[in-house]
Amino acid sequence: MKKPRTEITNESAKFVLNAYRPNGADAQDPVFRVALEQAARDPELAAWFKEQRSFDSLIADKLAEIQPPANLYSAILAGIANRSPIRRSNLRPLLALAAVLILSGAILLPFYLESLSTSKSIEQYQRANLTMLSSSPAPSLDLVTADFSRTQEYLAEMKAPCIPFLPGSLLDLPTAGCKSLHWKGQEFSLTCFRLPSGELLHVFVIDEKAFRSINVGDKFREMDGWHVKCQRRAGMLLMFVSRASMAEIKQFI
Amino acid sequence: MTHEIDLEAVVGRFYTSLYRFALSLTKNEAEAGDLTQQTFFILAQRSHQIRDSSKVKCWLFTTLRREFLRALRVQSSHPHVEFRPEIHDGPSISPDALRALDAKAVIDALHQIEPTYRTAVELFYLSELSYKEIAQTLEIPIGTVMSRLSRGKEQLKAILAAAISENSDKIIPLKRDEEAAH
Numbered sequence: 019m020k021k022p023r024t025e026i027t028n029e030s031a032k033f034v035l036n037a038y039r040p041n042g043a044d045a046q047d048p049v050f051r052v053a054l055e056q057a058a059r060d061p062e063l064a065a066w067f068k069e070q071r072s073f074d075s076l077i078a079d080k081l082a083e084i085q086p087p088a089n090l091y092s093a094i095l096a097g098i099a100n101r102s103p104i105r106r107s108n109l110r111p112l113l114a115l116a117a118v119l120i121l122s123g124a125i126l127l128p129f130y131l132e133s134l135s136t137s138k139s140i141e142q143y144q145r146a147n148l149t150m151l152s153s154s155p156a157p158s159l160d161l162v163t164a165d166f167s168r169t170q171e172y173l174a175e176m177k178a179p180c181i182p183f184l185p186g187s188l189l190d191l192p193t194a195g196c197k198s199l200h201w202k203g204q205e206f207s208l209t210c211f212r213l214p215s216g217e218l219l220h221v222f223v224i225d226e227k228a229f230r231s232i233n234v235g236d237k238f239r240e241m242d243g244w245h246v247k248c249q250r251r252a253g254m255l256l257m258f259v260s261r262a263s264m265a266e267i268k269q270f271i
Numbered sequence: 272m273t274h275e276i277d278l279e280a281v282v283g284r285f286y287t288s289l290y291r292f293a294l295s296l297t298k299n300e301a302e303a304g305d306l307t308q309q310t311f312f313i314l315a316q317r318s319h320q321i322r323d324s325s326k327v328k329c330w331l332f333t334t335l336r337r338e339f340l341r342a343l344r345v346q347s348s349h350p351h352v353e354f355r356p357e358i359h360d361g362p363s364i365s366p367d368a369l370r371a372l373d374a375k376a377v378i379d380a381l382h383q384i385e386p387t388y389r390t391a392v393e394l395f396y397l398s399e400l401s402y403k404e405i406a407q408t409l410e411i412p413i414g415t416v417m418s419r420l421s422r423g424k425e426q427l428k429a430i431l432a433a434a435i436s437e438n439s440d441k442i443i444p445l446k447r448d449e450e451a452a453h
Contacts, residue, residue: 036421037395037402044401069363073428076369078396083374086290087304094282094308098315183312186304252312 028063031056035067040074087189092167096180097252099170140229140248140255146201147208147222147257148242159195159210169196169209178207179223182252187270194218204228211270217262219270226255238264247271276318276327282311285331288398292332295381295393296339306342310335332398332408336390364428368435380430388423391416 031053038044038053057067150157161172166189170180178198194210206224213219226232232255234248245267249256260267286307293303293310313334314327321330381393394400394408406416 033417033421036424037417039395039399039401041399043399047401049402072366073364073369074396074424076366077377077427078399080369080372080374080377081291081295081397084291084294084378086287086307087300090290090304090307091282091286093304094286094311095279097308097312098278098282183305183308186301186308189301189304 026052026056028056028060028066031060031063032066032070035070038071040071040078087186089166089184089189092170093181093184093189096167096170096174096184097182099174099180140232140234143201143224143229144241144246144248144257147220147259148244148246150199151220151244151259152242157197159208160197162195164192164194164212166191166193166209166211169193172196173198173207173209176207178205179225179254180207181209181221181223181256182254183256185271188219191219191270201228213260213262213266213270215262215266217260217266219262219267220257220259222257222259224255224257226250226253229255238267276314276321276324278311278315278318281314281327281331285328286311289331289335291397292393293335293339295378295397296336296390298378298382306335306339309338313338326407328398329400329404329407332394332400333410336408364432364435369431372431372435376434377431380427380434383430384423384426388419388426391419392423392427395420 034050034053035057038050044050057063160176161169163169166184173180173196176198188211191211191213194212196210197208199206199208201224204224206222206228209221209223211219211221232250234250234255236247236249238245238247238258240246244259244261245264247258249258258267258271289310290303290307293306294300297303297306310331314321314331321327381389381396384392390409391405394405400408402413402416402420405420406413409416411419
């Protein structure tokens with residue numbers, strides 16, 4: 019028995035074919051079958067479909083010319099490196115470590131509580147960083163490179179925190195380099211960017227767990243001749259420091 | 272199928288199309304970069320919640336759009352849309368005229384499409400999502416996607432045709448000047 023031919027109006031076929039992707043990825047989708055068969059039979063619909071596909075391809079090609087900033091890929095990877103999920107294969111040793119830590123914690127808790135009374139404050143941390151930046155001779159960077167991705171790779175190798183989130187405007191700035199640092203037993207990092215004026219923009223990153231409580235404003239303030247701003251992102255405390263003019267800094271942060 | 276997500280591979284595969292989508296939403300390169308980073312950061316935090324890795328693509332586009340809307344603090348309900356019959360025979364644009372446009376002009380044209388239709392069209396062209404994936408990303412029925420694509424693409428054609436016509440009006444008739452000089 020001959021299979022009955024399904025017919026739809028050209029208007030209905032056009033309605034459906036508008037969703038047909040220009041790369042042909044929908045060729046096997048049965049939703050388009052009847053409309054495609056209709057286009058094969060009807061010259062007017064076929065002409066419309068040909069023109070539509072040509073239009074779609076040109077638009078898709080034009081939009082494919084847009085390229086993301088050079089550093090975006092590295093910035094994303096650096097950001098997620100701080101928050102990668104725990105892999106199942108790593109759970110067993112981590113659980114063993116957790117057990118040890120719990121036991122140690124029970125023993126060391128009284129000492130820890132005592133230490134909190136003289137705990138690290140953000141103010142102390144900021145002052146320590148500014149003192150280091152102002153010291154003479156200036157501290158040397160571990161790695162000197164203009165490539166942001168290399169700075170973050172280096173910091174990851176050194177087990178120092180990477181920048182979890184780079185403001186979009188900084189993506190195109192070259193870096194001066196980076197440094198892995200310690201403050202009261204806590205690892206942290208410094209990445210330096212070169213602003214167009216030649217001044218540096220320093221970005222310190224430390225795990226916010228280093229502090230008992232964090233209360234930072236969202237604006238820059240003046241400290242010892244530096245413009246300073248702290249920002250919490252993704253479990254990290256970012257500290258932006260620069261001697262550039264505020265007008266220039268605001269273009270980037 | 273459930274398996275672990277390779278984050279680096281996912282970033283490499285989708286960051287360009289996500290950035291393009293973000294740029295079409297924000298029209299600002301810095302904000303588009305921020306939005307793209309934020310989306311992958313959320314993925315890294317919640318990747319254990321995604322049970323089906325084949326859904327990562329839709330999840331990324333949905334999350335990026337949600338983050339964009341959250342940033343805008345859109346509180347108003349969807350704008351009222353007047354019902355109009357389907358029209359599939361909009362202005363015809365010559366392929367050469369289209370090729371002469373730059374990507375920014377196309378992005379600008381996309382931005383002029385009515386908001387109700389715009390996102391479906393952007394997802395269609397910028398991320399090559401299928402109509403089913405667009406429905407999933409925007410959380411709307413498949414029929415609505417087709418309707419939005421149909422109307423949105425007609426609007427896009429009309430906007431581009433107007434832009435091309437406007438540009439062609441600006442061409443200085445050099446030949447006539449040369450003739451006048453002789």
